[in-house]
Amino acid sequence: MEKREERKHIISVLVENQPGALARIIELFSSRGYNIESLNVGHTEDPTISRLTMVAKGDEHTIEQIVKQLRRIVDVFKVRDLTDKRKLDRELLIVRLSVDTAEKKEEVKRLVEIFGAQIVDLSHDTYTVELTGDEEQVDAFLQLIKPIGIKEMARTGRVAMVRALQGDTFSDER
Amino acid sequence: MKLSGAEILLRALELEGVDTIFGYPGGAVLDIYDRLPFSPLKHYLTRHEQGAAHAADGYARASGKVGVCFATSGPGATNLVTGLATAQIDSVPVVAFTGNVPTSMIGNDAFQEVDTVGITRPITKHNFLVKDVKDLADTVKKAFHIARTGRPGVVLVDLPKDVSRELTDFFEEEYKTPVQIRSYKPVLKGHPGQIKRAAKAIASAERPVLYIGGGVVSSGASDLVVKMAEVANIPMVATLMGLTAVPGTHPFFLGMLGMHGTYAANMAVQESDLIIAVGARFDDRVTGRLSDFAPNAKVIHIDIDSAEIGKNRAVDIPIVGDAKLVMEELLPEVEKQVAKNREFYRVREKWIVKVRSWLERYPLWYEPSDRVIKPQFVIEKIWEITKGEAVITTDVGQHQMWTAQYYKFRYPRQLITSGGLGTMGFGVPAAIGAKVGRPEKVVFCISGDGSFQMNMQEIVTAVHYNIPIKVAIINNNFLGMVRQWQGIFYDRNYSQVHLDVQPDFVKLVEAMGGVGLRAEKPQEVEAVLKEAMAVEDRPVVIDFIVDREEDVFPMVPPGGALHEMLLPNYGKKKEKKAV
Numbered sequence: 078m079e080k081r082e083e084r085k086h087i088i089s090v091l092v093e094n095q096p097g098a099l100a101r102i103i104e105l106f107s108s109r110g111y112n113i114e115s116l117n118v119g120h121t122e123d124p125t126i127s128r129l130t131m132v133a134k135g136d137e138h139t140i141e142q143i144v145k146q147l148r149r150i151v152d153v154f155k156v157r158d159l160t161d162k163r164k165l166d167r168e169l170l171i172v173r174l175s176v177d178t179a180e181k182k183e184e185v186k187r188l189v190e191i192f193g194a195q196i197v198d199l200s201h202d203t204y205t206v207e208l209t210g211d212e213e214q215v216d217a218f219l220q221l222i223k224p225i226g227i228k229e230m231a232r233t234g235r236v237a238m239v240r241a242l243q244g245d246t247f248s249d250e251r
Numbered sequence: 252m253k254l255s256g257a258e259i260l261l262r263a264l265e266l267e268g269v270d271t272i273f274g275y276p277g278g279a280v281l282d283i284y285d286r287l288p289f290s291p292l293k294h295y296l297t298r299h300e301q302g303a304a305h306a307a308d309g310y311a312r313a314s315g316k317v318g319v320c321f322a323t324s325g326p327g328a329t330n331l332v333t334g335l336a337t338a339q340i341d342s343v344p345v346v347a348f349t350g351n352v353p354t355s356m357i358g359n360d361a362f363q364e365v366d367t368v369g370i371t372r373p374i375t376k377h378n379f380l381v382k383d384v385k386d387l388a389d390t391v392k393k394a395f396h397i398a399r400t401g402r403p404g405v406v407l408v409d410l411p412k413d414v415s416r417e418l419t420d421f422f423e424e425e426y427k428t429p430v431q432i433r434s435y436k437p438v439l440k441g442h443p444g445q446i447k448r449a450a451k452a453i454a455s456a457e458r459p460v461l462y463i464g465g466g467v468v469s470s471g472a473s474d475l476v477v478k479m480a481e482v483a484n485i486p487m488v489a490t491l492m493g494l495t496a497v498p499g500t501h502p503f504f505l506g507m508l509g510m511h512g513t514y515a516a517n518m519a520v521q522e523s524d525l526i527i528a529v530g531a532r533f534d535d536r537v538t539g540r541l542s543d544f545a546p547n548a549k550v551i552h553i554d555i556d557s558a559e560i561g562k563n564r565a566v567d568i569p570i571v572g573d574a575k576l577v578m579e580e581l582l583p584e585v586e587k588q589v590a591k592n593r594e595f596y597r598v599r600e601k602w603i604v605k606v607r608s609w610l611e612r613y614p615l616w617y618e619p620s621d622r623v624i625k626p627q628f629v630i631e632k633i634w635e636i637t638k639g640e641a642v643i644t645t646d647v648g649q650h651q652m653w654t655a656q657y658y659k660f661r662y663p664r665q666l667i668t669s670g671g672l673g674t675m676g677f678g679v680p681a682a683i684g685a686k687v688g689r690p691e692k693v694v695f696c697i698s699g700d701g702s703f704q705m706n707m708q709e710i711v712t713a714v715h716y717n718i719p720i721k722v723a724i725i726n727n728n729f730l731g732m733v734r735q736w737q738g739i740f741y742d743r744n745y746s747q748v749h750l751d752v753q754p755d756f757v758k759l760v761e762a763m764g765g766v767g768l769r770a771e772k773p774q775e776v777e778a779v780l781k782e783a784m785a786v787e788d789r790p791v792v793i794d795f796i797v798d799r800e801e802d803v804f805p806m807v808p809p810g811g812a813l814h815e816m817l818l819p820n821y822g823k824k825k826e827k828k829a830v
């Protein structure tokens with residue numbers, strides 16, 4: 078098999094909102110020794126159906142296999158590799174920064190403004206910032222604020238949806 | 252009318268067409284066993300839960316119906332695990348029911364509690380934990396549907412004790428309505444465009460080979476596949492699981508391929524320009540070194556499971572669908588194409604002549620003896636005495652490979668063997684299940700001295716229910732297959748493979764209430780087999796004392812390509828290496 082080049086893939090899965098379903102999906106990755114870089118689960122417009130968005134690294138062949146293996150799970154409705162699709166692709170970051178000097182406070186405020194982020198919580202020497210954006214924006218923001226001093230952070234992992242005019246949405250098929 | 256969970260379960264099983272259960276009781280399933288005597292279902296009490304799972308598996312493989320087994324929570328459930336994994340990897344439809352602690356105690360490390368659905372998730376097609384008796388009927392219905400449709404497999408239903416005790420309404424008419432599982436819609440029909448492309452490729456190939464797997468047997472496509480081979484002059488090779496799809500004596504059949512495949516089968520694949528894989532999955536025991544498997548061939552792959560297509564080998568024409576339904580469409584297309592292509596038809600005859608010449612030049616072979624019993628000779632004799640008509644189960648090891656090589660099968664589902672998992676201890680309980688599923692057939696288990704000891708307690712089950720299975724122990728006083736590997740690849744460093752301390756199998760079987768026989772000389776083999784065939788009311792076990800250090804040939808060494816077989820010495824001193 079060719080197509081050995083590894084890259085990040087973003088895979089979207091619609092699945093029955095059942096505890097066993099999620100376990101089967103995760104075991105599928107772990108049993109093959111693949112790491113899931115991020116995984117996000119939430120229910121869809123139908124509360125009995127969940128949408129899972131996961132990011133995993135692999136070559137085309139591996140990812141194609143994963144997609145097929147996911148499809149054969151009884152509780153899974155649909156699986157899409159969205160990597161090369163036109164899509165909306167967002168991630169939420171919450172990060173607590175130590176801002177013990179006036180310069181640091183200024184610098185954070187400047188970056189928050191540039192990135193369209195928000196300061197959502199503060200103490201006398203910390204700011205907690207919330208940012209929504211695509212993965213690159215979040216990564217870039219993190220890179221810039223890192224020297225200031227990150228005390229704690231949480232990322233949701235990516236959630237994604239194909240753009241309406243792409244015509245390749247899940248809802249078309251159901 | 253309100254019924255208890257236990258009553259609903261038993262009634263639902265009846266409605267599914269189940270008449271046979273293999274199982275073992277315990278605390279968590281007391282309520283189910285309490286109702287069992289009032290149900291028409293026939294329950295076979297095995298002597299170990301692993302036996303129950305293998306028996307349900309053997310029953311399903313022999314009859315084509317869904318096998319059913321019961322076990323209690325905790326150790327009952329964990330004892331099922333090997334049996335369920337064995338059935339799942341060979342795509343056998345089995346539904347297992349386990350008891351569990353009451354819902355209020357789940358997760359408490361209660362007495363005899365294990366996370367059964369967690370443990371069995373990787374070895375089942377699907378499993379359910381029923382938390383409310385109101386969901387029970389629907390769950391049973393779904394379980395059977397999932398087990399027998401699409402790529403068949405194992406479904407486990409875990410029933411907490413309170414669920415089997417509580418009462419709820421049960422509506423039979425509602426139960427009989429078709430199942431709806433909104434996320435589960437297996438693709439059965441092949442893509443018409445792909446089928447046309449496949450037919451063209453088949454008609455224009457010079458050296459095609461049909462590579463037949465277990466999916467052909469389980470979908471009932473055997474006749475269609477053989478018909479296609481005949482119509483288009485295509486040699487056939489089969490996997491261990493696919494062997495019974497083709498009559499063993501068919502002139503186009505080259506035998507099993509793979510690690511212990513025939514020279515002709517392996518060479519045909521290596522020289523082929525088109526592999527037509529049907530219901531097969533390019534397993535590593537079949538392909539040898541993958542990068543050199545059928546190096547010059549295009550591949551058509553027909554399989555019900557799209558995840559198998561392209562998994563190990565790149566495929567040129569994939570067709571997802573049920574083997575039988577696809578073959579029904581493909582065969583007429585191939586007939587049309589062949590009619591157009593008279594010229595290639597003649598080219599094809601040359602190919603057939605060539606592969607058949609390999610069969611004659613390098614046949615299966617062993618050195619006969621009138622001094623010691625050759626294991627292959629026992630298999631040939633069993634074939635003779637049973638007129639090639641017996642349902643054969645095997646254990647795992649050298650005897651399994653000799654059975655695959657030397658018993659010429661006549662009809663589908665005739666060989667019941669653990670292919671994917673290679674589970675020692677499978678043969679005896681599987682034979683019990685097979686005999687229950689096909690009572691009109693002689694059922695012969697060909698076992699090894701090591702394997703037999705892994706589930707020999709099930710002879711008692713066969714005695715209990717007067718199930719007249721025959722068991723041949725190919726007794727080489729060795730874990731023979733492991734010894735063979737240590738012999739060839741580890742410089743004869745025989746480590747932990749001697750079975751010198753052995754029970755007296757004849758006495759042992761007699762003590763269990765069966766008939767025990769023994770043959771130590773080639774001249775005794777036939778008589779002892781005849782004696783065994785005459786027993787009709789209980790199990791017979793024959794201890795065949797065979798040549799201890801016989802090896803299975805041909806053999807593709809691990810990591811080797813299919814054409815790099817070690818061959819038998821054909822009477823000469825040194826092993827000949829085929830090219």
Ligand SMILES: Cc1ncc(C[n+]2csc(CCOP(=O)(O)OP(=O)(O)O)c2C)c(N)n1
Nearest residue numbers: 648649650673675699700701702730731732
């Ligand atoms: C449960 C289990 N344990 C271990 C093995 C590994 N194994 C494969 S073949 C074999 C030897 C089998 O010995 P025997 O049943 O006497 O058959 P023989 O090869 O001698 O014909 C062993 C140990 C296995 N397949 N299954």
Ligand SMILES: [Mg+2]
Nearest residue numbers: 699700729731
């Ligand atoms: Mg042995």
